[in-house]
Amino acid sequence: MLAEIITIGDEILIGQIVDTNSAWMAEKLNHAGIRVKQISSVSDNREHILAALAEAATRADIILITGGLGPTKDDITKKTLADYFNVGMVLNDAALENVTRIFEKYNRPLLEVNRKQAEVPSNCDVILNKNGTAPGMWFNSDGKIYVSMPGVPFEMKYMVEEEVIPKLKAKLKLPVIIHKTLLTVGEGESFLAEKIADIEDSLPPNIKLAYLPKLGQVRLRLSADGDDAALLQQAVDLYATKLVERVGQSVVAEEDIPLEKVVLNLMAGQGLTLSVAESCTGGYISHLITQHAGSSQVFLGGVVSYSNQLKQSILGVKTDTLNDNGAVSEQTVREMVEGALRNFSSDYAVAVTGIAGPDGGIPEKPVGTVWIAVANANKTVIKKFTFGNKRLQNIERSAVWVFFMLITLLKEYKK
Amino acid sequence: MLAEIITIGDEILIGQIVDTNSAWMAEKLNHAGIRVKQISSVSDNREHILAALAEAATRADIILITGGLGPTKDDITKKTLADYFNVGMVLNDAALENVTRIFEKYNRPLLEVNRKQAEVPSNCDVILNKNGTAPGMWFNSDGKIYVSMPGVPFEMKYMVEEEVIPKLKAKLKLPVIIHKTLLTVGEGESFLAEKIADIEDSLPPNIKLAYLPKLGQVRLRLSADGDDAALLQQAVDLYATKLVERVGQSVVAEEDIPLEKVVLNLMAGQGLTLSVAESCTGGYISHLITQHAGSSQVFLGGVVSYSNQLKQSILGVKTDTLNDNGAVSEQTVREMVEGALRNFSSDYAVAVTGIAGPDGGIPEKPVGTVWIAVANANKTVIKKFTFGNKRLQNIERSAVWVFFMLITLLKEYKK
Numbered sequence: 001m002l003a004e005i006i007t008i009g010d011e012i013l014i015g016q017i018v019d020t021n022s023a024w025m026a027e028k029l030n031h032a033g034i035r036v037k038q039i040s041s042v043s044d045n046r047e048h049i050l051a052a053l054a055e056a057a058t059r060a061d062i063i064l065i066t067g068g069l070g071p072t073k074d075d076i077t078k079k080t081l082a083d084y085f086n087v088g089m090v091l092n093d094a095a096l097e098n099v100t101r102i103f104e105k106y107n108r109p110l111l112e113v114n115r116k117q118a119e120v121p122s123n124c125d126v127i128l129n130k131n132g133t134a135p136g137m138w139f140n141s142d143g144k145i146y147v148s149m150p151g152v153p154f155e156m157k158y159m160v161e162e163e164v165i166p167k168l169k170a171k172l173k174l175p176v177i178i179h180k181t182l183l184t185v186g187e188g189e190s191f192l193a194e195k196i197a198d199i200e201d202s203l204p205p206n207i208k209l210a211y212l213p214k215l216g217q218v219r220l221r222l223s224a225d226g227d228d229a230a231l232l233q234q235a236v237d238l239y240a241t242k243l244v245e246r247v248g249q250s251v252v253a254e255e256d257i258p259l260e261k262v263v264l265n266l267m268a269g270q271g272l273t274l275s276v277a278e279s280c281t282g283g284y285i286s287h288l289i290t291q292h293a294g295s296s297q298v299f300l301g302g303v304v305s306y307s308n309q310l311k312q313s314i315l316g317v318k319t320d321t322l323n324d325n326g327a328v329s330e331q332t333v334r335e336m337v338e339g340a341l342r343n344f345s346s347d348y349a350v351a352v353t354g355i356a357g358p359d360g361g362i363p364e365k366p367v368g369t370v371w372i373a374v375a376n377a378n379k380t381v382i383k384k385f386t387f388g389n390k391r392l393q394n395i396e397r398s399a400v401w402v403f404f405m406l407i408t409l410l411k412e413y414k415k
Numbered sequence: 416m417l418a419e420i421i422t423i424g425d426e427i428l429i430g431q432i433v434d435t436n437s438a439w440m441a442e443k444l445n446h447a448g449i450r451v452k453q454i455s456s457v458s459d460n461r462e463h464i465l466a467a468l469a470e471a472a473t474r475a476d477i478i479l480i481t482g483g484l485g486p487t488k489d490d491i492t493k494k495t496l497a498d499y500f501n502v503g504m505v506l507n508d509a510a511l512e513n514v515t516r517i518f519e520k521y522n523r524p525l526l527e528v529n530r531k532q533a534e535v536p537s538n539c540d541v542i543l544n545k546n547g548t549a550p551g552m553w554f555n556s557d558g559k560i561y562v563s564m565p566g567v568p569f570e571m572k573y574m575v576e577e578e579v580i581p582k583l584k585a586k587l588k589l590p591v592i593i594h595k596t597l598l599t600v601g602e603g604e605s606f607l608a609e610k611i612a613d614i615e616d617s618l619p620p621n622i623k624l625a626y627l628p629k630l631g632q633v634r635l636r637l638s639a640d641g642d643d644a645a646l647l648q649q650a651v652d653l654y655a656t657k658l659v660e661r662v663g664q665s666v667v668a669e670e671d672i673p674l675e676k677v678v679l680n681l682m683a684g685q686g687l688t689l690s691v692a693e694s695c696t697g698g699y700i701s702h703l704i705t706q707h708a709g710s711s712q713v714f715l716g717g718v719v720s721y722s723n724q725l726k727q728s729i730l731g732v733k734t735d736t737l738n739d740n741g742a743v744s745e746q747t748v749r750e751m752v753e754g755a756l757r758n759f760s761s762d763y764a765v766a767v768t769g770i771a772g773p774d775g776g777i778p779e780k781p782v783g784t785v786w787i788a789v790a791n792a793n794k795t796v797i798k799k800f801t802f803g804n805k806r807l808q809n810i811e812r813s814a815v816w817v818f819f820m821l822i823t824l825l826k827e828y829k830k
Contacts, residue, residue, distance in 0.1 A: 010623075011636070012437075012454065013450075013451045013452075014636075015437075015438040015439060015442025015444075015445060016627055016671070017438065017627060018433065018438040019437070022433075023427065023432065023433040023434065024430060026428055027430030030429045030430060036428045036429070036430075037428075037458070038456065038467075039427065039434075040454065040455045040456075041453065042453055043453075044625075048452075048453075052453075055470070070604055070626060071608060072604060073615065073624075074626065111606075113608060152628065154805060179429070189486065190487070190548075191523065193487045194528065200488065208489070210489050211485060211489065212426045213485070219431070221426070221431065223425075282702055282705025282706070282710070283693075283704075283705060283719065284698070285698070286697055286698025287697055287699045287702045290721065290810075291806070291810070293772070293773050293774065293806055294774070295697070295721075296722075300722040301719045301720050301721035302698075302718070302719050303716065303717070303718050304701045304717050306705065306710075306715055307715040309715070309759075313758070345724065357708070359709070388546075388569075
């Protein structure tokens, strides 16, 4: 069963927003056993939308459309869908009730433009929008399914999870697709590929291996399709085991989770706590951790000691250390991590100090110089890195290595 | 002049990565006066890539392609392009030299798969990859321009900025497109639309207005196209001024910058410093600020006081305050912000404490309850919010309101 995703909006085509909806929908569809053939982003233009719909219908059975359902004049998706299906517009009572309810809740007057949001093409089934005013629309036409949803992510997500996927599953006999992902850190894509070439060559035709590199990390993804979920799972697990044996300790997870979640799972499982002392990463490490529900079980908190004064007052870094070695040095990062362990009373601590750039480099310490420390009560491990000259990349790479070093230390001391 | 962007990679279609390259390229093309007609993501499949290339060529003059140039077997873009143009592959000396240099630099053996990266279709001009091993490729064919680049963002970005855009500008006579964006906070899209309906109706046909909503913010974007840059700019500025007068103080910026950059610009301009005390936002506010080069001029640092102990030890929140009112309360957020001002010696401070969810809510303080405080030496402003039950959204909304409240206070005290 093939699907296509069409996202509508000039803001995507002029690059003002990144289309995150498509990846999210694609993942949900894949997990339901529906392959996404193509993702297309088109403008808020009648002819262009009509052409995209017609093209998608030649390739796919299910067409998910987001965007262009707002109350304002640049939003023309709904009217264009009516033209595409050659039907008129009707006022939908349930949708109007929903809009009215939302405006009453927020004590806002119901404007004419908002009332219009309850009008839909006459051939659709309305999908109620529990998180907003624009209704979703489900169309059956010529053996194809079209679903139009708002572009606002949390409105669309609710509809896909609660309405669209369950309805698709009920209507269609779906094949099985099984993915398994190994998360590796610290090795390059081509180095990994060479190391596992013979395993890759031995894969049966219905199992594919993909390499997904991302600063400092490579995900190895096995995908299998067929009819028998249990058999597919068995085959995928077999090859995953072979890969793990071959690649060794740079595999930090055997599921598709973010690196920081590996840390949280390892620590929560042992009842351990963590604190952080961030300089050049500026809160990014804390943010990555605290995105995850339940992180407060592990994460006590930390300091973003951008100024030297905060390194001294909160972490107890000595004035002499800063004067003699500078803020970006082995001695400073050691005192930072040990200060965090002591002052924040955590089982483990991490610290980072470096020059993220683009300014602030000197010949002995160019932009991209980063010192990382991870510690528990028994051991402090410190490493120096020389990354590049891109600020955001230096911040991201630092976080990757912080987590990798921490995972390595956690494994060494695993009870 | 029309362009299309094709991103190639199964990882996009199964939703494992978000395609951020397209938005970035679209923005660069637009600024160069090239409109992006469509963005398509297709799989690592020969026929599908061939079809996408042929379709794009019917609509656009310039086709930018990213992805599928890695050294591994799932990467087939290069071979497929050779088939599309019906040419053979040749070894490119400059590309080989580049690969060799990179492997020498990192002291890695040059593998056969890496050597192959220097092979390209015989009809292309190679674009050297200064940040990686896969060469970019420029093709002129049947009056169209095709450019194939790696999918790794920092490799692609360098090529677009340094090679592709300059070369396109040199070759083509480009029309002028002018954008102007107003960033508004705190008002809904339809409320804004009703307020400015008559201005929108009075726009000439070559100027368009788009509404770009994002949690708590709406960007109003005016776009004009034509031949005379100065005249277009004048017209766009005129309508922007009318919009600003009408919408009033919820306009926080008259350029397309992130909200936190508005704060940094305002504070840097007056030589003011900032510190933060974050609980439920978990480092996100610090991260947003410190993403930006030069933020250290304003940002002294802060604490992520996830645990109560850190709220007490670093910020000086009183035990009685926590016992009597709880961590999520007006009294606690007041002591947090005033503790940050005092202990971190900054001109301004912000503090947030709340229940991000999904767990931790109680009837009197449901998930989504957030207290925010902003302060300078003269004034502390505190507000309570009741957001929803989505963790990441609660974190993001909190950050939006922290910055909006801070901007409001900064304007009140502007020298």
